[in-house]
Each structure stands twice: as structure tokens, then as C-alpha cells.
Amino acid sequence: MNAISKDLPAPGSAGSTLQALNQWVVDVAALTRPDAIHWCDGSDAENAALVAKMEADGTLVRLNEQTHPQSWLHRSHPDDVARVEHLTLVCTPEREDAGPNNHWMAPAQAHAKIDALFDGCMRGRTMYVIPYCMGPIDSPLSRCGVEVTDSPYVVANMRIMTRMGAPALARIEREGSFVKGLHSIGELDPERRFIMHFPEELTIKSYGSGYGGNALLGKKCHALRIASHQARSEGWLAEHMLILGLEDPQGKTHYIAAAFPSACGKTNLAMLIPPEGYREAGWKIWTIGDDICWMRPGADGRLYAINPEAGFFGVAPGTSRKSNPNALASIQSHTIFTNVGVTADNQPWWEGIGDDRQPVTDWRGEPYDAAKGPAAHPNSRFTVSAKRCPSYSDKAEDAQGVPISAIVFGGRRASLVPLVFEARDWTHGVLVGAAMGSETTAAATGAVGVMRRDPMAMKPFCGYNFADYFAHWLSFDQPGAQLPKVFHVNWFRKGDDGKFLWPGFGDNLRVLEWMIRRVDGSAEGVETPIGVLPQAGEIDLEGVALAPGARDMLLGFDREGWRAEFEALGAYLAEYGPRMPEALRAEQQRIAEQ
Ligand code: GTP
Ligand code: SPV
Ligand code: MN
Numbered sequence: 211m212n213a214i215s216k217d218l219p220a221p222g223s224a225g226s227t228l229q230a231l232n233q234w235v236v237d238v239a240a241l242t243r244p245d246a247i248h249w250c251d252g253s254d255a256e257n258a259a260l261v262a263k264m265e266a267d268g269t270l271v272r273l274n275e276q277t278h279p280q281s282w283l284h285r286s287h288p289d290d291v292a293r294v295e296h297l298t299l300v301c302t303p304e305r306e307d308a309g310p311n312n313h314w315m316a317p318a319q320a321h322a323k324i325d326a327l328f329d330g331c332m333r334g335r336t337m338y339v340i341p342y343c344m345g346p347i348d349s350p351l352s353r354c355g356v357e358v359t360d361s362p363y364v365v366a367n368m369r370i371m372t373r374m375g376a377p378a379l380a381r382i383e384r385e386g387s388f389v390k391g392l393h394s395i396g397e398l399d400p401e402r403r404f405i406m407h408f409p410e411e412l413t414i415k416s417y418g419s420g421y422g423g424n425a426l427l428g429k430k431c432h433a434l435r436i437a438s439h440q441a442r443s444e445g446w447l448a449e450h451m452l453i454l455g456l457e458d459p460q461g462k463t464h465y466i467a468a469a470f471p472s473a474c475g476k477t478n479l480a481m482l483i484p485p486e487g488y489r490e491a492g493w494k495i496w497t498i499g500d501d502i503c504w505m506r507p508g509a510d511g512r513l514y515a516i517n518p519e520a521g522f523f524g525v526a527p528g529t530s531r532k533s534n535p536n537a538l539a540s541i542q543s544h545t546i547f548t549n550v551g552v553t554a555d556n557q558p559w560w561e562g563i564g565d566d567r568q569p570v571t572d573w574r575g576e577p578y579d580a581a582k583g584p585a586a587h588p589n590s591r592f593t594v595s596a597k598r599c600p601s602y603s604d605k606a607e608d609a610q611g612v613p614i615s616a617i618v619f620g621g622r623r624a625s626l627v628p629l630v631f632e633a634r635d636w637t638h639g640v641l642v643g644a645a646m647g648s649e650t651t652a653a654a655t656g657a658v659g660v661m662r663r664d665p666m667a668m669k670p671f672c673g674y675n676f677a678d679y680f681a682h683w684l685s686f687d688q689p690g691a692q693l694p695k696v697f698h699v700n701w702f703r704k705g706d707d708g709k710f711l712w713p714g715f716g717d718n719l720r721v722l723e724w725m726i727r728r729v730d731g732s733a734e735g736v737e738t739p740i741g742v743l744p745q746a747g748e749i750d751l752e753g754v755a756l757a758p759g760a761r762d763m764l765l766g767f768d769r770e771g772w773r774a775e776f777e778a779l780g781a782y783l784a785e786y787g788p789r790m791p792e793a794l795r796a797e798q799q800r801i802a803e804q
Contacts, residue, residue, distance in 0.1 A: 226249070239337060241329060242337060242360070242392075243330045243331075244335055245333070246337070249379075250374065251376045252369055252377075253376075257369060264362050270363070272556075273558055277555075280543050281543060281544065281546070281547065283548075284548045291587050292653055292654050293472075297313075298313060298407075298424075299320060300435065300674070302410065303316070303410065309672075309674060309678070312674075317408055320406050337359070338362065338364075339356060339358050341356050341375065341376075341378040343377070344428055344504075345517070346516065347373050351514070351516045351611055352518065353389070353440070355427070356389070357391040361395050361420050361425065364393060364420065364425050370520070389413070389436055390414070391413075391415075391427035393427055394418075395419070395425070399418060403419050404417050405431065409435070409673050426523070429502070434448055437504065437673075442674060442682045446504060446507075447503075449666065450469055450501065450668055451476070451499075451667075452467065452468050452498075452503070453517055454466050454482070454498060455495070456496075457494040466614070466616045466725070466726075467618070469668070470620045471669075472653030472670070473525050473651035476500050477524045477525065478537075480497045482719055483535055484716060493723070496603035497596070498515070500524065501519060504516050504517075505611070513686075514614070515611045515613075517596075522540070522592070525589065526547065526560040526590040526592055530563055531564055533715050540594050540599040543598075545594045547593075548591045548593070549586065550590045551578060560586030587652075589653055616694050616696070616697060616729055618696075618697045619696070619697070622700075623649075624703065626772070628765060629765060630721045631698050631740055632725075633695070633697070637684060638696070638801075639695075640683045640696075640794060641798060642696060644665045646667065648662065648664045675789060677789035680791055684794070705757055709757070711757060712756075720751065727748070734748070739804035740801065779802075780795075780798050
């Protein structure tokens, strides 16, 4: 029943014991008119058949089987290479509930608009029904969804990124509820493209893009926009955060969750290999997740986190044996590369790959010509199972999740913001998250390098009004709560010559070490109006080559610069009107007056 093509069940035939699911699939098929319906079971045979079909029609190109076994290149449409924030909508009945942080449309109007695009759009195509589970199949923190799509590339990616197929369907049938995600690549026309969310209906409708966060609906659409909305009413948090375990030489592991905006270093930090000296001393980083974190208070009052994903959809450019050896090791086989270049012998290639191979073909499939731009698109990606990562932790499969000791916020800030500081308490920590700013990257279409507010790295992903979101964060501060300490980092401070002042990558461990020493109470720090900074000597800089003056810039506090920053923050919070929690505005004013 699950074979591809001619022996598919006829449109409308039942694929599940859950009537609500069958009915939805029937309704969707009646709208989109596919030639065939395929219920995905997630099996190897199913994947092999899909891959064969995609190789035959050019959707996937097999890479060098000797150097990169079981790996493929996908070239997306050149106008479809990143998330499209201006076409991404949150459709709540009241505009105010979506907030100034989201593009909004009334639900009835939104459904009408996008259903007109879906009308008949799968004629001549197969419709795939993908049951998936976000998080370990047996975890009470996990949530399920079903994505219906006409893209076999989406099926292959969802199989890597989520727990997809028969076990997920069984859980959905047991629970009786699921997030509905309808997706079609449509005509891949940017003029006919929308990514719409209906949080009250637990529904996503995405049309006209086959790329990443626009199309793999379990990821940003479900696990952040819909989940953040659900999390608010159910008392948990759905965040754009990596999760790592930091094991010290005594064998104790602290778990840290960190929110950095898109293409600002989550994957790299999650897979960090400690610098020389630390490694030998017994420090080790364990990877739990690299992009999304769901957290909820446990019986002991601590926050417990799971990674709802099962794979990594990582930025390729800049990934090298030097910058991220664990990522490079993960993607030696069984990987889908999207929009990278290729070498003469058909190996994947990107800028910053760090060896002397050369590209001959660019991401568009044209002969590589440096004058025409990079060989790999700046937002080119790899999709690979988390289990392939040498630092992947068994704890990532733990149904209970891991207890979080520290939450870290950070962004790309060329000036002002020091390497690290610590919030005084939870309320201050929420303000630090709300105040996040970062320079834009290639992960979304639009200008790159422009400073914008990106509170908690959730600007593109929060499924409701930021004012309510901050209030929800504040609400975790309750009697009995054992909340994590909150920090802010900036790996991207630049000197007058425009070069990064901090070497970053493995050396970021030095900063993580200071954080857990603050958690354990063995580092003093120094109080400033913005929070606690490391005292001189508390961050081990032995063997770190810093430019003259860099240390002071990285670890110093610029009172005048921060005064202006806090004024701008006050204006930003005021944009949300009276809905912005008073506690947050009071905290901003208290610091601004110091
Ligand atoms: P998304 O998958 O889009 O959410 O991105 P991400 O936050 O996981 O970012 P990722 O780790 O893929 O890094 C993005 C870019 O930042 C890459 O080009 C990295 O090489 C670069 N980068 C990561 N960490 C550091 C760092 O510590 N210092 C510097 N200078 N660059 C870094
Ligand atoms: C991001 O942009 O934050 C990503 C890639 O992780 S995407 O899946 O496209 O959202
Ligand atoms: Mn991301």
C-alpha cells in the first residue's frame, strides 16, 4: 500500500485509523487534485524509491559515491533560496494577537487567498502524507503533525529532520490530535508564494516555495510559530535555541540553551570542539540540538529541554575541518546538500570549506566564475541525521529532556556589546533577551548586514504578540522555580580594521566555562549597569592571540554607548503600547537611569 506510483491507494482512500486525519486528507485532495496519494511510512525502501524518482527527474544529483556515499545535491529554484519573512503570515482572529512583530491577515481572508492558489495545484503530481513527531517518540514534551506536500524533496528532508513515518502515525492515532500542514511548491513563483499560520486551528498552509523553513513545515512553522503559541497556553517555551551539554574534567555535565539569530552560530556552538589544553584536561561538548528547543518546568522547578528535531539543516559556507570538525564529520555520507557548488569529481564545495579542492560548477548549475559570485549560495545548507554527529548525546533521545543550567542570548554586533555578560535575575534576563539586536544574514531574503531587533532570535518565528511573549517568559519566575542563569554573548565584535576581535568557534568554550563557574558560584564577576561582566583573569585567555586593545574592548563596559542603546530599547518597548509588561519597562528604566 505504501509503494510509489501506480499501486498507490486511490485519492481519498483511508491511510489511517484516525477519521479526522483521513477526512482532512480527503478534503485536501479534493482541493489540490493530485493524481495519487502516498502515505509515508518512513521506511528505507520508500526513501530509496523516492530518491530514484528524484534522480531520474533531476531533483537530486548523486554526488561522488567514493568520497560522499549516499549523498545528493539539490539545486533549488534560484528565486527560492531562503525564508521569505515578508510573505510569512500569522493569521489570528485579532490582529493585535499576532502583534507588530508579525505580518497578519484575517483567517477567512487568508484561507480564501491561499486556497485559491492550492486549487488544482497537484494535478499531475503525487501528494505525500507525512506523519511526523517533533521530539522523541515517547516523550511527553513531543508534539506531532502531518505535512501534506507535493515535493518528494520535502519528504526526504522531513525524514531526516523529524521522526517521520509509522511510529509517528501510531502516536497521532493514539492522541487523536495533530498539527495540519499543507504544502505545495506550486509554480515556485515568488509572486504566488505565502507561508501562513493559523495558530488557533493548529494549521499551516505554505504555497510556492520548496526551501527550508518555508517548506519543511515541522521546523520553523510548527516547532516555533505554532508551538510557541501552544506553549504559551500550556505553560512551556518553544525557542530558537541550540542545546549543548558541557562536560567538565570532573565528569559533571551542565546543559546550556542558546538563542542566536539565523546564521549567527548555533550549529557551530552546539558542536564545538574545545581548544587545545581544554581538550586534554577533559572538557567536552555534547550536542543535543542546533536550532530549536522546547522547555518546560519539571517537578524540581528546573527547566527541562528537548530538541524537537532529529537532524541538522545547517549552513554550509564556512563549515571546515578547522571551524566545525563535528559538522564536517557528520556530512561525509547520507547527506542532502542544497545549493552548494561541485568540484570536477562531483564533490560538494562551498566557500570556506578549508582545503584546496576547487569548484567547477556553481549552485545554479552553471560553470563557476568567481566574477559572478560565490560557488555556493551563502544560505546553502546540508541536511543530515543528528545521529551522524560524533558529539551527538544519548540524552537527546531522553523522553524527560535535560535540565538547563544557563540560557544564552547573542547576536552579531560589530560594536558596543561585550563578549559576555550575565543578567542579574530572571526579569533582567528577559529584558536582555528582548533587547537583542543583530545584523541580518542570508538565511532570509532581503538585505544582509543591517542591524535589526531580533528579541530572543524569535523575530521571524514567534507565533504571537511579542508583548505577550515577554509576559509569558516573565511568568516562569514563580515560587519554587529553579530558573537557569541568563547570559548574553557577542562573538562578532569588530575592531577598527573591520576584523573580528574574538577568534570564536572552539575558543567560545572559554566563555562557556566562565558561565558554569558563575552557575557553580566559583567566579566573582564585576557588577555594571548592564549586568555582571567577567573580572580580569576570570576568562582564561592563555594562548589566545588577541590584537592590541582587543581584550579591553571585548571585556569592557562603554557607559555612553549603552546609554544610547537603552534609550533606543525604551522606544522599542513602547512600540508595543500598554500590552508590554510593566515589569519589563520598569527594568529598562531602572537600568537607563544608572
Ligand atoms: P541557522 O541554521 O540559520 O539558524 O544558523 P546558526 O545560528 O546555526 O549559524 P551557524 O552555526 O551555521 O553559523 C553561521 C555562520 O556564522 C557560519 O558562516 C559560521 O562560520 C559563522 N560563525 C559561527 N560561529 C562563529 C564564531 O564564533 N565566530 C565567527 N566569527 N563566526 C562564527
Ligand atoms: C534559520 O533560518 O533560522 C534556519 C534555516 O535554521 S530555515 O529552516 O530555513 O529556517
Ligand atoms: Mn535557525
